[in-house]
Amino acid sequence: MEYSAFEEATVPICTFVLQNEKNNKKGKYIKLSDFRGEMEVQRIKTLEAIENPDCGYYYETSQDNFELIPGSPIAYWTSEKIFATCSRSKNFEYYGETKAGMITGNNNLFVRLWHEIDILKFNSSSKNRIEAKKSICIGIMKIPRERLE
DSSP states (O other): OOTTSBTTBOSOOOOOOOOSSOOSOEEEEEOOTTOOSSHHHHHHHHHHHHHOTTSSSEEEEEGGGGGGSTTOOOOTTOOHHHHHHHHHSOOHHHHOOOOOOSOOSOHHHHOOOGGGSOGGGOOOOOSSHHHHHHOOEETTEEOOHHHHO
């Protein structure tokens, strides 16, 4: 559903019904997140999707398809081509062990938010690291050298 579907809540909303059994029926899904407006718009678009399954935001797929994608996400909008590709492809584990790329190793120690940095050491206007190293500015505001010493 769209963020403001309910007047009282401007948050992501997802409604669904679960059944505690495996069956061969296709799940039916309606993606309403692209339609702005309150509940009336959501109601109209839901009825349109039921009347016209080719509308572009109505989906049907078997729950078995979700198991074809690693992690089994409920990706109901995924095309049959993607499900087919996932079913015949090997996982990354087949080709090698995945590793984290460039990481700090300790975000709490090395990563800072802009408001945690000493304003006298903060620079957002340099175009490269050489310019940043030579810089004596804070953001886009130039500060005379004598004020820093």
